[in-house]
Amino acid sequence: MAKKNPQSFFGTPLNVINVGLRSFAESLDAQGVPVTHVDWRAPLVPKLYFTHKGVDIEAANTEAASRIMRGQPMLVGMGVAREVIPGYHDRLILHAGPPITWERMCGPQRGAVMGALVYEGLAKDEQEAVELAASGEIEFAPCHHYHTVGPMAGIVSPSMPVFIIKNEAFGNQAYATQNEGLGRVLRYGAYGPDVYQRLNWMGDVLYPTLKAAIESIEGGIDLRALISQALHMGDECHNRNRAGTSLFLRAITPAIMRTCPDRERAAQVFEFIERNDHFFLNLSMPAGKAMLEPAEGIEGSTILTVMARNGTDFGIQMAGEPEHWFVAPAGIVKGLYLPGFSEEDANPDIGDSTVTETAGYGGFAMAGAPAIARFVGGTPEDALSATLEMYEICFTEHEHFTIPPLGFRGTPLGIDVRKVAETGILPRLNTGIAHKDPGIGMVGAGVLRAPGKCFAEAFAAVREW
């Protein structure tokens, strides 16, 4: 996996001047990069936007967007990571975001790795886990390299149960773990007996109960339909998943009742999901991954298929260059903090959950989720303007995901590196905030924009095609 020097993109003529909105330049500024800002919104190289060196970019993007929209992500089963994720092995730990070494990992991702190694029984305590993680005996790889996505730290270890989402239109599969809920949870970097106890219950009780129920439903559960409905019920399916969680419970419960012989166990499983409005996040994310993957490898497409953060770096991939991570330092989240915490405690932006924005919902559908605006420190007007702005940088509008307050207009779909470069508008994200130190957990939630540097690099790469 190529990882460029953060400053190297200044070697290309594109990056000497910023041709878009000031925010693009400010984002570069924020990364300590001197930028000359030019208030000029016309495209730098207009002809590039349709064909370039014989590549028909418009046609390639049309095909990419079409594949994404034709995706039919069905929840068809569950399994243990090492058994069902292709290429998994007993010493593999997956993490959110672009590739990273143990040495460069941020606090919450380290904390989650430490917790996972103890949970796996590979280390007897967190100190031993640190030694093992640093020893080189553990392979770390991005979830995205294994058709998987994980919120926040995004740690997947060999024994963890995962949902299996099959894109029936293309045959590809995606994976994600079960959501742990809020409080002290592994994905926010917490570890300790309470964390392991919950993970053990999720493996011993929640997993077999859900697996039996899901696999009894012929054809599986249509996640695109659930996302589509949830977007009409105040969710954006990233930071708000109350409707999605409700609709998932409606879809799964009769099967739980019929397949789980122990009524008390069934009730406890239902209650665990019912008490965690984020449960559906770990289904909306792999649904997005399953829909995006068929667009990977379409020559000439400038649409993003991956956008993910590991808490140290922010990385993107384009459909036309799927093996190439364009990276930049992860940004600082502006948001609301839980009592006792402030921005000083915050880790930079982290998690694969930006797969939702990449797939045309999440922060891009905020206009339909005004209640989430409060959760991340904004107003309903902010929610509306966030979505309206994202149309400026997306290739098209989604056919299946629509926004009632915008007259059922399709959500902005297909972040187009050309349009980001042209307008200087960077993707807006909303996210949870993890404490920067290992072992603590969630401290807040907020909003930010993707860093400009990786988009500038990606656009420079397009010019080389």
Added chain:
Amino acid sequence: MAKKNPQSFFGTPLNVINVGLRSFAESLDAQGVPVTHVDWRAPLVPKLYFTHKGVDIEAANTEAASRIMRGQPMLVGMGVAREVIPGYHDRLILHAGPPITWERMCGPQRGAVMGALVYEGLAKDEQEAVELAASGEIEFAPCHHYHTVGPMAGIVSPSMPVFIIKNEAFGNQAYATQNEGLGRVLRYGAYGPDVYQRLNWMGDVLYPTLKAAIESIEGGIDLRALISQALHMGDECHNRNRAGTSLFLRAITPAIMRTCPDRERAAQVFEFIERNDHFFLNLSMPAGKAMLEPAEGIEGSTILTVMARNGTDFGIQMAGEPEHWFVAPAGIVKGLYLPGFSEEDANPDIGDSTVTETAGYGGFAMAGAPAIARFVGGTPEDALSATLEMYEICFTEHEHFTIPPLGFRGTPLGIDVRKVAETGILPRLNTGIAHKDPGIGMVGAGVLRAPGKCFAEAFAAVREW
């Protein structure tokens, strides 16, 4: 129950000229009443709006609105109508709307009475039911006279199971039957073997299962909390109840799992509710009734506590004059029709479901439910303007029910007869549409306004206080 001559209110000077918006006059016009329209929005008798003949109307309305908002409607149990509704007897049939005789009943209400008498075993077929209904041996009374509300025809018969909602803040109780779903159902005036089969299943299977579950939940289920959340999830809790139904299932299901020994029966009960997004309507309605009743009898209050239609007449009651129905002919609904039906098939406006608007949600909260606008033939902009307009005729804004797209502003609460008279703005309603003939069922859904005549009469009565 007093029922005034429809024309008699013209004896008061108030009604010679219309001082409000043209729509008020048009509504009177539509009832064949000659009206001189004056484009002048200042109040006719300004002093009346605060105190009148020693009655402090502002203070009375403040108390009424406070009582409504302090209401805590809890779903605490279920029972059979004749056993739990105070004053019920074996020959009593309750119906939606103001009092009416069998002779004046509209088609769908007659159809539902016929079906109910066969369901009860009081008649062997629908023809015998017509004879019995006309014989004088059956007593007909408004649901509202028995702390009960019913959607559409609103028929309650002695054996029907009802939800028991207790207002914990005041101790009063309200009742409603279980929602049958869509298709050929009694509440839309349908009868026949399929209708009775469903009602029997609802009595024999659904009822005991839900009753056991509800009664196992300590303190019951907080319906105000569910309504409040549903209003943030695209419901207005009258014509759209998808979120409310989802949240009710989340609240009740663990109890169903624990109390129902038959897993297959539990699954069938869950599926019956899951497949009917209107199930929650029959909880949001009695929750409204339970919240409104404590305001009845507050001397000098011009706030409505009852607004209901029987498909022939539209009736309202004010808090300050609770025994008095002010009535007018029920209006014609403008809406969208199911395939094969048109406005010619439509019965006039029917049902007690306007209890939701009376209690500060339903059509008055449409700004938060843009998806419902399509269901009744409008746009999201219509939904927004509907709510904004209703603030003009309401006494205050709800403390617990808020609208995210309006910056979490409280819903319009407390329809104030003074303000309706002053502005000429009539309450907006959205509703289902029943076929005008007995035995058929639902033909569409749409919107209309309450008739002006009953408000003019109520305002005239206020001037007599």
